[in-house]
Amino acid sequence: MLKKMVYTFIYFGLWLLGGVLSVYKEEEVETISVMEGDSVILNTNVTEKKKDDHILWTFRPQNSETRIAEIYKHIISIYDNEENNERFRGRLQIDEQTGSLTITNINKLHSGLYKVQIISGDVKHKSFSIAVYAPLTIPVISDSPQNPSVSKRSSNQNCSLLCSVLDVSDVSLSWYKGNCLLSSISVSDLNKTISLPLEIECLDDSYSCVVAYSFTNRTAHLNITDLCWTCPGAGQSLFFTLSIIFVCLLLLLVSIVVLVFCHRKNYKQATQEAQTTEEEVSYTDVTFAQRATNVETNGREQAEYSEVHLR
Template identity: 45%
Template structure:
């Protein structure tokens, strides 16, 4: 009985393997690119005699390009890609030029010699990121009266992006969005500035960085950093206390020495 079960198990997996050769799903390859650039989707094959290679897109498998081996004639029937597609005459790899965000989606390449797609791609086209803009914040909280309040924003609509404040390589704060119809902004409140602060807008494949202009706020120096009124009063009070304590010690020391001197003058000497 165990032997029979083992044979059935082997037969089952052999059938699955055989069916995958006929109906198997090809591996989905992810490709990301920024709009305006060019991208090449490889067919991973070479055109054979009388071979017909076809590229389709979308869930409806709309034909966008085809090439036949015997005359190397190419055809691009989809008007959306007019003058933006190119097929390699040996491999039938597809190049999409001046790519648009609306070109995102599934792309499949098939051959008349195979019942399954040669390759399937999931293409994601990201919009170009705007350069973030840094300015003074128009809203200040009572605790920020002595501080510098800034805001970083993206002046154009973005999607799938993250806006972050950096001090050097350290992230101070960040905000992410998947889809946005209004501008994205992120505040920052600090006491003083140096050239290590920056605001970065990034997505999966690109980023835009703006460094803070130190003239927006008081600069930090090696010896002092701009401080608020409360901190200045505290420092002044501490300095005054130290001065008073020092004076008291000096007066005590002076009086002690004076008393010792008087005692010596009043005490009769041994010779008398």
């Protein structure tokens, strides 16, 4: 009997633990990455709020949690004047129909966990983790310190370049040749300056340096010929390509002109032939003349008609 009670207790405990874990599993956290100065909308996924629905928004930057906005019976309350919520002053908007929260002109002080509680017969929860990043600056491409100027390089010296970006964190810095990745580094330290070198023989394609967050990037293109010389034949190849394009366009234009000329000529000739045919066409009149009438010959009537003249 005791053994049976122990099994029952264990079974009930596991069932209760499973229920608690399922509740936590249902409350998923949506991660949002955004740059400073942007606006963010936290959607409740409510199509239209009912009259007695209660929607409450809270914010937890670290350990403490405070309410920041709520809507109940179409009454909207924004708590941006409280001591813990001064960072939100003038930045919060709540949609009266859906209860969705908008944060405008966001900055790093707004990074943290946001929760919404929707009470409508039952209780629903939704959480958002917002990470705010500093704006990205365009990378700077320069000569490597040990790289001689173009005029001082010998014909067998390579071109050494350096791509740099200042005061960044959680970014990657990459060199590309066209769409092909050449090299890349990542950094997670706060406010760090990073650089990535590149060594090429000469400019034979389009090169670019890209600094990127996980959700956006900025690009610098290597189009300054005083950093590297152009590969022999690269300019000729470009000239040849442009020449081919020009010739093709010229042939297309000539073909269009010839087609238009032929069409107009055929149309004009057909019109002239139609006018000539109309002028040459004449219609005839038929005239019947009777020369003799009803002559009896051997007891029978005989009629004789004249010839038909066409004119």
